[in-house]
Amino acid sequence: MADAHLTRLPDDTANILQARAGTLSPAKFAHVVCLTSQLDVMRDWYMIVLNATVSFENDRLCFLRYDDEHHRIGLIRYDDLQPMPAAPAAVVDHFAFTYRDLPELLGTYLRLKALGITPYWTINHGPTTSIYYKDPDGHKIELQVDNFTNEECDAFFAAGKYEENPIGVIFEPEAWIRRYADGEMVASITSRPALPPGMTPHDMIRL
Ligand SMILES: [Fe+2]
Numbered sequence: 001m002a003d004a005h006l007t008r009l010p011d012d013t014a015n016i017l018q019a020r021a022g023t024l025s026p027a028k029f030a031h032v033v034c035l036t037s038q039l040d041v042m043r044d045w046y047m048i049v050l051n052a053t054v055s056f057e058n059d060r061l062c063f064l065r066y067d068d069e070h071h072r073i074g075l076i077r078y079d080d081l082q083p084m085p086a087a088p089a090a091v092v093d094h095f096a097f098t099y100r101d102l103p104e105l106l107g108t109y110l111r112l113k114a115l116g117i118t119p120y121w122t123i124n125h126g127p128t129t130s131i132y133y134k135d136p137d138g139h140k141i142e143l144q145v146d147n148f149t150n151e152e153c154d155a156f157f158a159a160g161k162y163e164e165n166p167i168g169v170i171f172e173p174e175a176w177i178r179r180y181a182d183g184e185m186v187a188s189i190t191s192r193p194a195l196p197p198g199m200t201p202h203d204m205i206r207l
Contacts, residue, residue: 028069030069030072031069031071031072031073031074032072032073032074032095033073033074033075033076034073034074034075034076034137034139035075035076035077035078035081036075036076036077036078036081036137037077037078037079037080037081037137038136038137039059039061039062039075039077041136042062042075042135042136042137043057043062043064043075045117045135045136046064046073046075046135047064048112048115048117049112049117049133049135049141049143050064050066050072050073050097051066052064052065052066052072052073053065053066055070055071056071059077060076060077061074061075061076061077062074062075063075084137084138084139092139093140094132094139094140094141094142095139095140095141095142096130096141096142096143096144097141097142097143097144098144098145098146099143099144099145100145101145101186102129102145102176102180102186102189102190103180103186104145105129105131105143105144105145106173106176106177106180108131108143109122109131109143109173110173110177112133117133118133119131119132119133120132120133120134120206120207121170121206122170122171122172122173123167123168123169123170123171123204123206124147124168124169124170124171124190124192124193125167125168125192126147126156126161126162126165126168126192127146127147127148127153127156128144128145128146128147129144129145129147129171129190130142130143130144130168131143131144131173132206145190147187147190147191147192161192165192165195165201165204166201167201167202167204167205168192168201168204169192169193169194169195169196169204170204170206176189
């Protein structure tokens with residue numbers, strides 16, 4: 001058993017660290033790690049979709065990076081995984097990746113479409129424009145762009161717009177690309193329209 005004086009924390013330092021931690025949130029969100037039985041397939045999909053590169057891999061795991069973080073996606077191989085639950089379950093629903101502006105998001109949509117990767121849901125949530133894909137294991141991946149600043153987003157919620165329609169309005173990326181080509185301002189394109197006549201927010205859901 002270790003001597004107590006070797007394991008006891010110095011009171012002053014411990015108090016300072018703990019007091020500072022009282023106002024701290026994490027510096028950033030670092031990564032997502034998925035278990036998979038098809039490591040190569042998942043690796044290739046994320047490399048394509050995120051324009052990512054492999055920062056480390058062996059026959060058991062793979063780390064993928066696309067920015068200054070060593071790995072944003074981790075994949076770990078297990079050979080006998082349970083299938084994803086079909087019914088709603090207490091699991092992570094989706095991972096979201098933000099692009100810098102609408103042209104980047106629409107360009108990525110076109111790039112992936114040309115490679116045969118198409119979304120299952122294109123939705124203008126209001127605060128974000130979001131294009132959802134499913135990875136080869138069925139995880140939902142949201143590629144998005146912020147439509148608002150945080151202040152505009154606060155105003156959107158305060159005005160009751162989210163209560164009115166918490167899902168959004170489905171959009172057609174090709175129609176938006178045509179509007180962008182015609183010179184329409186991005187803020188105008190992404191301004192969330194009313195629901196189509198006779199439809200409810202629930203009608204805008206795609207799973
Ligand atoms: Fe999301």
